[in-house]
Amino acid sequence: MERAIAHLDLDTFFVSCERLVNSSLNGLPIIIGGGDRGVVSSCSYEARYFGVRSAMPIHMATKLCPQALVIKGDMQLYSKMSHLITDIITAEAPIVEKASIDEFYLDLTGMDRFFGTYKWTSELINKVKKESGLPLSYALSINKTVSKIGTGEAKPLGTLYIPTADVQSFLNPLSIQKIPMLGQVTYTTLSRIGIRNIQTLSQMPIQILQQILGKTGVDLWKKANGIDLTPVEPYRERKSISTEHTFEEDTIDISFIKSLLLGMVEKLAFQLRSEQWLTSTVTVKIRYANFDTETKQQRIPYSAADHILNQIIYELFDKLYQRRMRIRLIGIQFSGLVHGNYQINLFEDTQELMTLYHVLDQIKKKYGIHTITRCASATLKHKTKASNTNK
Known part of the structure; x- marks a missing residue:
């Protein structure tokens, strides 16, 4: 049976929470972080347009985008909204993995026997948006890797369905930096030998990648070829x-x-x-x-x-x-x-x-x-x- 894995990601979660309680922030460049010596925890798309990114020092971010409004952040609010969304999703989906405070994987394998998986997921997304007031994007495909990459491509406020027949054509033109957990050091190593997009990586002999990167090289080759057997781990609040x-x-x-x-x-x-x-x-x-x-x-x-x-x-x-x-x-x-x-x-x-x-x-x-x-x-x-x- 072909797997059906959905990846849900709340768009600019911290910023969206702030805008939920203060609509005057809509459309403004927003930076969430602490003080001049702190770092950017999150930022709006308006701020990203100027080159602001998460983990960037605040003083650098404000130089790139002087007009940005810097907000200290309210973890109490973000935690509350995360719990609310978790409750909505776990009440509806059969198997849910809470990958982070604002990110979820759903295993919907077999649901097509009863109704369209893509349609069901879209209805769930609409319910989350209606009950929480927060925007999110999602992608549905055959495994966690492809779905997560798909969500990244669908943002902001987008949806994407990538069936088996389209997986490789979807992945091929993308930068290898789109592969989850591929860090800057690995990217630099691969880039030096001319591997910069997923298609090139997928066509490399797996033995060579193993010689260069060890087990990581094998894992990356599999992901570049749309192979990921990692299960969706059910979310357990009691852990x-x-x-x-x-x-x-x-x-x-x-x-x-x-x-x-x-x-x-x-x-x-x-x-x-x-x-x-x-x-x-x-x-x-x-x-x-x-x-x-x-x-x-x-x-x-x-x-x-x-x-x-x-x-x-x-x-x-x-x-x-x-x-x-x-x-x-x-x-x-x-x-x-x-x-x-x-x-x-x-x-x-x-x-x-x-x-x-x-x-x-x-x-x-x-x-x-x-x-x-x-x-x-x-x-x-x-x-x-x-x-x-x-x-």
């Missing part, structure tokens, strides 16, 4: 990561407990960023000396930043710990996960802070998670015994 620490001796040392929480957040936040997750729900758990267990949970704007999550964890702990009894166990959990880039949460942060997170994460990946740690959590290891849980 979470968590960690717990049991004290060797029950304690009431709050300063020590908060230092411990700091280290736990640092560890889990690093895991979130490494696996490209953002969390929308934070939970703190306390088990007292008498084995009574209590939890407190809070829904938050999507994040994977230590400094943001630390503040939430401390606030939840202060609200939860009311008995003034000795504590036997402390735990935290990040749930409501969605794939996404940490950058989208840094509206108030500087480019230097983003770079710092990136460098620290790279060091931890190369030399181990305990290579660099916060001073407050560095001396805790010998005082506790830990257990980690991933769900």
Whole structure:
């Protein structure tokens, strides 16, 4: 049975959310980002016309487009709208993968037995637009790669259907930069040997690409030939990561407990960023000396930043710990996960802070998670015994 995979992408999501609550922004060049030393998290098509792009330093973006209106961004609003759209889509589609805060894959294979897949998808899109008020584009094809590329070509506010017979003719003239996950380094490597469009890449001997790029070369050759067997992974809101620490001796040392929480957040936040997750729900758990267990949970704007999550964890702990009894166990959990880039949460942060997170994460990946740690959590290891849980 031929697969039918739809890719949905909300057009300039952050900008569209801002325009939804403030119609006076319609038609204006908009930049979403934080301060003169921050970076562009998103921008309108009007700003893109002048060369503004995501991840560009704000000061550079405003030089390219001096008339642009810079908005700090409201992650609370964006998270709310993302959850709303997720609820609409998951209530209708059989298999949904939430690829990021504003991007979805739908596996509609077999639905043509009952009604036209393209027509059904178009009706779903209209429902999302009507109930959310937000614009989006989508493409329908035989796999995730072709559908995602199709959505990119359909934007803004476009739709595209690419049946099997048209896949190669659709892909061939496009730049290899259109292939998902093909970065600048790989593009430069291929460009130097004359491979700049997908047709050339698809006609290269796979053995040569493997010699040049290893497994990545094989994967790119398959995508260039319209081959992608990657399944649509069903979206599960309950997916979470968590960690717990049991004290060797029950304690009431709050300063020590908060230092411990700091280290736990640092560890889990690093895991979130490494696996490209953002969390929308934070939970703190306390088990007292008498084995009574209590939890407190809070829904938050999507994040994977230590400094943001630390503040939430401390606030939840202060609200939860009311008995003034000795504590036997402390735990935290990040749930409501969605794939996404940490950058989208840094509206108030500087480019230097983003770079710092990136460098620290790279060091931890190369030399181990305990290579660099916060001073407050560095001396805790010998005082506790830990257990980690991933769900």
